[in-house]
Amino acid sequence: MFRFTVLMLCLVTTGLVRADEVQVAVAANFAAPMKDIVARFEQQTGHKVRSTVGATGKFYAQIHNGAPFEILLAADDDTPARLEKEGAGVAGSRFTYAIGKLVLWSARSGVVDEKGAVLNQPGFAHLSIANPKLAPYGAAAVEAMKKLNVYGVIEAKLVVGESIAQAHQFVASGAAPLGFVAMSQVFEGGKLKSGSAWVVPDTLYSPIRQDAIALDKGRGKPAVDAFLNYLKSDAAKVIIRSYGYAL
Template sequence: MKKRLLSLVLLNSVYSSVLSADEVYVAVASNFFAPLAVLAQAFKAETGHELKVSTGSTGKLYAQIEHGAPFQVFLSADSKTPQQLVAAKLAVAESQFTYALGKLVLWSSEPNKLAEPVEVLKKNEFQHLALANPTTAPYGKAALEVLDSLGLSQSLASKQVQGENISQTYDFVATGNAELGFVALSQVQKEGELTQGSVWLIPEDLYTPIQQDAVLLVRGQAQPAALSFLKFLASKPAQTMISAYGYGLPKAD
């Protein structure tokens, strides 16, 4: 958060000069796709600008950016990947800031399945446990940390099925192909209410905090609408919308 609005404030004169609607090409980690759809509507209503969104795992989006994908803004599921883009001179260092703090849950599409979640995992009386690919998805990496913290990594290794990203992981559970899955709270909660099934909000001391950072990509430097979107994302109204989806918010400096 130390750099949260540094460059955005300096570029405020650019924002105020935007007179016509434009398009912003945004790459977003899968866990944040639903909140971004709501934010996109609010952003368009406020500015006239429209978001063109591509979603996937953080690692795969990084690879696409590295290979020349025309994205202008990147909303990552971690802070490390935007830093790597900055180091590779593909993103603007001063633009990086934390837009949300992700929360990991264990989810079942069955009601009352997770009244005693740790015991459910320890009993091992299920066929499949879904998680996102830990190599490319920060939420998948966090899921493995939870299993390590509980001492269940080895006993549940044969039950694990990996989704390409957190959206596919959710689908595994929603369709019944996995009885349980580690997903983002934002996928199963809307406006503070569980949408279906049963859920365990995993204590945050069981995994490394999921700090989700946004960054302006080099391709977006000359695009006032891209700068305008980053300013909007950091605004109080946008942060309120993000919180409604179950994300934590970074502390203001």
């Protein structure tokens, strides 16, 4: 009996020692699926995840300024590649975890039509986008408007958020009647949650390949490897697809 008790205590103690916390910088567009993924990951592994949501461009600067992030889930593939090249990211750990989709969205029904023709109408005062210098979805929005030959007219109406989360908030609050957001913010399970939307054809903007990378502060940490491996799992992919991302 004594041996059994000691063995159980050892197993419990070992489990507690192995459980760890992971610091993850998460692109704002991926905030919703991240919550679902983290909940399942923590339940299955015992590790804890501390997520910080924001703009990829800002994360890049923060990482070089010593931020404690151990993983970056970016909204593009360029930033992780730069971090890897500069030695701030772990070589060989980078991979594409999702391909984002751009949506023109209004919080009100009947505003955005199925072909995005509203962009050619003069009736709206403002259009929200994420900062194209910091957020890949903002850059994709500008690229799409230019291909549609409407950017010159709409540029003066733009309300620019520092991230895709803020761009979405401008529309949700009514500060802007419509805006370009990530599909994951307004769709769930393949259905629009509210308002009206046009899924922008991917021929109008460069693919939004979203890469993950282990950062130097997480180098060799088992919990970091465990989270990145989980992000590649079939269970995580089901969640990612449910929010409208391609893989």
